[in-house]
Amino acid sequence: EVSITKFPADERKIIAKAHDKYKKARAGIINTRHGQIHTPAFMPVGTKGTVKAMLPESVQTTGADIILGNTYHLMLQPGAKRVFKLGGLHKFMNWSKPLLTDSGGFQVMSLSKLRKITEEGVIFNSHIDGSKFMLSPESSTEIQYLLGSTITMAFDECTPYPSTYEQAKSSMELTSRWAKRSRKAFYSRDGYGQFGIIQGSIYNDLRLKSALDLIELDFEGYAIGGLAVGEGQELMFKVLDYAPDLLPINKPRYLMGVGKPADIIGAVQRGIDMFDCVIPTRSGRNGQAFTKYGVVNIRNSKYKEDNTPLEEDCLCPACKNYTKAYLHYLVKVKEILGAMLMTWHNLMYFQKLMLRIREYIAQGKDFDFIS
């Protein structure tokens, strides 16, 4: 049972009384077979069984409780059956804490060239060698089982943005039918969980219907899908002003693909518990460092003789042992150590942000100005 232990109701009342705007923010612990997840949580993306440029033990030192794996990539290479035969993804990548895998449909639509959506599932050609594959609620759920995921995502269709009401309606209805099949295919075990993903684009009645359909299937947690797909922060927050409240208050809520620090803060204030985003890792590799002074583009020539660290009080190796001048140089000459240090710093920055948010919520304090 993936359960989220909540602060006693009376403590939550204190938080609610103290900060109306924050009354939906909650801090908790998700208990799983592979350990606890402190929420609000940021989950680093480890698409191909690795958080790029990081050792798993390094990811652990940043404070991450859980990382993401990708069904789409891993089923193509090295193959889910092979990972299973080798002892599962935890063993394969030497990560013993919780793993969440996406169901793969989103990646098919964004990565594979030829694909066809049918009631059965998605038929597509591998972007690696063009060979034919099918992902369905059943096969996606089985692949995630073979990988050994702690948290399995239901197979959904991420409704593109923008979509007309009719397009969003039929897409959401397909996701509801696929969710039912995903739930049926899930092999439920203590400490493992499956999350349903609600769709409905920006239409509140469709979001409600999606939530009702999925609540009936009694998932261990729920994700809000179909956001962070180009709608922009204002529209995303407009959906988040009501969508989290449609979901069970005692179960984890995961906002997929979000986001920048300001997006995360706004979403936590609206009741979201879990986040994933490629920004800290991907932007780190191309020279962007998140700091309390704002984003530093380390490739900028103004850093070429800057002998100070990114952040003087940051405990990551980049800040403790190196200067901006060195990072500037490494990134300019595309040295691998540059990607490693920038990634490590950004992951540390995001985990520190989450830690401070959790602390502020627990103390019933505003956490608006944290950036």
Ligand SMILES: Cc1ccc(CCc2c3nc[nH]c3cc3c(=O)[nH]c(N)nc23)cc1
């Ligand atoms: C490894 C990994 C990478 C990425 C993800 C999240 C990917 C992702 C979205 N990213 C931005 N917006 C997103 C929406 C959806 C969605 O509606 N459904 C699914 N299944 N995934 C989404 C999960 C795991």
Ligand SMILES: [Zn+2]
């Ligand atoms: Zn640092």
